[in-house]
Amino acid sequence: MARRSKSKIPVLLYQYEGPERNIGFTLSPLYLNEEMHEIRHEDMLFIYDEDFKHIRPAINRAFPLTDPRSGEELQSFDPCWDNPIVKEVWVGMLTELEQVEVAEPELRVFLDSLTTWIRNVLVSADGIEVTGNL
Known part of the structure; x- marks a missing residue:
């Protein structure tokens, strides 16, 4: 019997060159009615912490937020836990990420790849x- 290859979470890279399975952040679709949607590994995106620092300021500015599931107020981004962010908040962050001025063309490619993934x-x-996995 042939073995199936395990599905992996895609990784978006900018500068990170270290070993796999290091500290970083997984972005995954948020469905408020989870019974209706299966989230597969290939639907997610992993960004190493070294590269995530380029988008973290935009995320930090979006807080405090209300957790759409529990109604609890989230005071700040938690690098050790899940941070559910609704579509309306992402729209503002997308605008900010698209307007970031960059000196390196590779950073613009990284940010454009991320914003395209988010929009999709x-x-x-x-x-x-x-x-986060800290």
């Missing part, structure tokens, strides 16, 4: 959850 996810999802 938000077509069908209620938001995007950012989960």
Whole structure:
């Protein structure tokens, strides 16, 4: 019997060159009615912490937020846990990320790849959850 290859979470890289499985953040579609949607590894995106620092300021400015599931107020971005961020908040962050002035063309490619991924996810999802592994 042939073995199936395990599906992996895609990785978006800018400068990170270290070993795999290091500290970083997983972005995954947020569905408020989770019974209706299966989230597969290939639907997610992983960004190493070294590269995530380029988008973290935009995310930090979006807080405090209300958790759309629990109604709890999230005071700040939590790098150790899940951060559910609804579509309406992402729209503002996308605008900010697209307007970031960069000196290196590679950083613009990285940011454009990220904003394209986010826009594609938000077509069908209620938001995007950012989960840190610190």
